Amino acid sequence: MLLDSLIDKATRDDRSTVAIAAADTAEVIEAVIDALIRNLAEFILFGDKEKITSLIKLQKPELLNNHKLKIIHTDSVGDAAKSAVQSVSNKQANVLMKGNIPTNILLKAVLDKEYGLRTGNVLSHIAFFEIPGFNQLLLVTDAAMNIAPDLVQKAQILRNAVTLAKSVGIEFPKVAVIAAVEAVNPNMQATLDAAALTMMNKRGQISECIVDGPLGLDNAISDIAAEHKGIKSDVAGKADILLVPTIEVGNVLYKSLIYFAQAKVGALLAGASAPIVLTSRADSAESKLYSLALALCCVKK
């Protein structure tokens, strides 16, 4: 399965409404226009109304009268985040999307106790990569929300990724828990957590997937590398999901895949009461469209 198939899957159902916090950039508007043309969803755009209107006028002026598009003016990014999150919590919209706004401002609104989208679950970021020369989607978690997750949080991050993988048709995913080495080293917390997660999977505490770790990135994705080290594993060389130890590892991997390997990406936050599209502000319109399609595939109706 590749990222275009997510758009096909999402196109079959156009009953969703997406609230975008700070929709005032060309890439966001381009993704919205593309989604409207494909009948993927309806949109409520929060942000600087004048700027949003002029961006739409530049790209597709006739869409300004489209009943599937509403623009609501807000005075600051903080207000845009709050209003967009509120529109999801009061069910006017069922997907939240990050626009031209710093990630932590949006996440603080999402976590707000009064109007946010908490469920009691850990919220986590999952990115789906289509990498040239690599013939399957590769999921990476968590590159954007949890800074230095502990074992309990990692277990939940892993479950969120497995649930999301299943919802787009990746049944029983293989999960590699990434560290710098394959042997457990008591001085490297990532290896201890990886070994514990592997055992939790063997004992049924983490189900519907196969977990193995610690694994280096090379052994997780390359049979040849795994063979060189004599690693015998159902996951090594065939991982569908990479669970990384910290946000820095995930974020650098995310941006390396895009900038060095020309990978395409779709990404979202899971674990909240609605899917949240969360890409980097610098990501392309195409990546925002893939992320949107991914979120629409996960909406609970």
Ligand SMILES: CCCC(=O)SCCNC(=O)CCNC(=O)[C@H](O)C(C)(C)COP(=O)(O)OP(=O)(O)OC[C@H]1O[C@@H](n2cnc3c(N)ncnc32)[C@H](O)[C@@H]1OP(=O)(O)O
């Ligand atoms: C990959 C492309 C996009 C990017 O590059 S993104 C760039 C990098 N990402 C970021 O800068 C965001 C990194 N994360 C953060 O800044 C913070 O963790 C975040 C999400 C803003 C939360 O920070 P604070 O508001 O300071 O939160 P805190 O730790 O004091 O906790 C406040 C309450 O929220 C809860 N919380 C925090 N993270 C959570 C999570 N993942 N899932 C569920 N609940 C969570 C936390 O338990 C606490 O709850 P309570 O108030 O004790 O009830």
